[in-house]
Amino acid sequence: MNLNNRKILIVEDDKQIRNFISYSLDQEGFAYVTSGTGQGALSILLSDQIDIMLLDLGLPDLDGMEVIKKVREWSELPIIVVSARDQDKEKAAALDLGADDYLTKPFSATELLARIRVALRHLNQHNGPERAQNHLQAGDLQIDFEKRLVYLENQEVHVTPMEYSLLTLFFKNMGKVLTTKQILTEIWGIHYGNDTQALRALMAGLRRKIEKNPAKPRYIITEIGVGYRLVDE
Numbered sequence: 001m002n003l004n005n006r007k008i009l010i011v012e013d014d015k016q017i018r019n020f021i022s023y024s025l026d027q028e029g030f031a032y033v034t035s036g037t038g039q040g041a042l043s044i045l046l047s048d049q050i051d052i053m054l055l056d057l058g059l060p061d062l063d064g065m066e067v068i069k070k071v072r073e074w075s076e077l078p079i080i081v082v083s084a085r086d087q088d089k090e091k092a093a094a095l096d097l098g099a100d101d102y103l104t105k106p107f108s109a110t111e112l113l114a115r116i117r118v119a120l121r122h123l124n125q126h127n128g129p130e131r132a133q134n135h136l137q138a139g140d141l142q143i144d145f146e147k148r149l150v151y152l153e154n155q156e157v158h159v160t161p162m163e164y165s166l167l168t169l170f171f172k173n174m175g176k177v178l179t180t181k182q183i184l185t186e187i188w189g190i191h192y193g194n195d196t197q198a199l200r201a202l203m204a205g206l207r208r209k210i211e212k213n214p215a216k217p218r219y220i221i222t223e224i225g226v227g228y229r230l231v232d233e
Contacts, residue, residue, distance in 0.1 A: 006051040008032040011041040024109040038062030057083040072098035078119040088225030118175040163206045175232030
């Protein structure tokens with residue numbers, strides 16, 4: 001991918017952290033702009049072509065959660081939250097509002113850049129040819145949306161319709177953390193509630209079919225207290 005064609009918005013009021021992120025992006029050749037406030041970030045998004053937003057939640061004017069809500073009213077821009085708030089409920093709330101990923105401070109440049117590359121891969125898939133959406137792969141696990149088939153190490157895996165729906169949801173959000181609430185809403189509907197027993201049973205059945213060791217999954221990782229994530233290999 002051509003990094004020079006992508007621009008990142010850093011929304012961070014802590015100058016030291018903002019400089020650290022800026023330096024990390026500089027070293028990789030990313031173009032970027034910065035803002036220390038939520039209102040400033042919204043103004044930049046309306047006036048500039050931004051591809052990814054790195055968003056701190058503890059801003060001096062608008063809470064970062066409010067920024068996510070406002071952006072999601074009109075844009076599908078990838079949002080990676082970078083915050084010192086490390087409570088599971090805070091992470092889940094940000095993801096439920098529409099954030100794509102969540103990094104807890106302090107974090108390394110390596111981890112930050114890895115998350116950015118995942119977001120860019122999803123962005124390229126979304127903007128790429130339709131063909132890319134018909135067949136996706138994570139390691140040796142593949143899904144063919146056109147034929148509605150799942151393969152592991154090139155061998156067809158027989159899954160139930162519900163397992164297929166769940167796997168489809170993960171593949172279409174590969175690399176993203178999906179909260180339990182998001183999954184329940186997508187698979188069972190908005191009125192299903194918060195009963196996670198059915199989801200745990202469905203996940204256990206799917207893992208038995210796609211994981212060599214379901215107790216130590218390679219593909220669908222549990223994000224404790226938040227939800228699940230299909231590893232982007």
